[in-house]
Amino acid sequence: MNPEFSAKSLSISAFAKAAAALSGAEKLSNFSRLMEESDATSLNAEVHFQAQGEMRPDSAGGFSAWVRLQAQTRLPMVCQRCMGPVEMEVQCDRTFRFVATEALAEVEDETSEEDVLVISKHFDLLSLVEDELLMALPAAPKHPTCPHPVKLSVADTDFIAEEADKPNPFAVLGQLKKGAVD
């Protein structure tokens, strides 16, 4: 890892020209939008990322900056089948081409195969990591095989039945009070 490049504030042009690489791990709790999608009780979960800069020839005869970004995490979520906790592997691997202006990025993003972003001297790579992982989230997280799907629903039914059989605690209290007064 090159200490002159910071994932929070990356000079895309310098990064690509140096064909530099940057990798790191950040606590999941630093990614507020991912945390909202997560059932995170484990605050030790981490997001790992790697970025590789590169200059590639462009159609105008010059060069443009490209960055390949890979990121992965194990996000604690709720299984949509058994409603139990499940850790989902979420990852992305995308390559971005950087252009000079927002207007250019909009036009070129429509017509290009690759994703086009606006070049910056202070690019927030971690924010892009979060965007990409959010897009890669499973719509319906599930265990490959749920640990106790049947047992859990039976246990829930028993629990409700047990609750119904029990006398109302306020009724019991009322009877006790009556007894005390009498």
Ligand SMILES: [Zn+2]
């Ligand atoms: Zn499950």
